[in-house]
Amino acid sequence: MDSPSQLRPGLYGALIGCIVTLSIGFTVGGWYLGSTAETLANARSKVAVIEALVPICVSYQQVDPNSSGKLAELSAMKTAYEQRDFVMKAGWATMPATDAPNRELAAACASALARSAAG
Structure with missing residues (x-):
């Protein structure tokens, strides 16, 4: 032809x-391809959930009987890793119906607590 x-x-x-x-x-x-869009949506939703849970973590810190001492100890720590681990050990990043603390939540909560203690 x-x-x-x-x-x-x-x-x-x-x-x-x-x-x-x-x-x-x-x-x-x-x-975007469908797979890329899904990956981006999952990442953004994870960040949004952590941001929504930070006030709960801060409220756990506020009702802790040793709150002022622990907050001073948190403020004295040099690295974000130490602060994150401290928040995890204090139990402030353990949400209801879970057995273990959330690492990302602990990091965000430690950052928020350090800002509030400094300012």
Whole structure:
């Protein structure tokens, strides 16, 4: 089957246009594959949940009978890792119906407590 000679430039143009559109769309156009979008959504929802749980962790610290001493001890710690581990050991990052503290929550809570103690 022979195609007319005028059809070939049109097909090449359509092919090049498709490639350029896809390239621009996926690089600067904000297009994502389904798997990439799901990964981004999971990461953002995890951050949102941690941010929502930080006030609960702070309230656990406030009702702790040794709150002022522990907060002073937390403020004296140099690294964020030490502060995170301290919050985990204090039990402030252990949410109801869980057996173990949440590491990401402990880090966020330690940061919030250190800011409140400093300011």
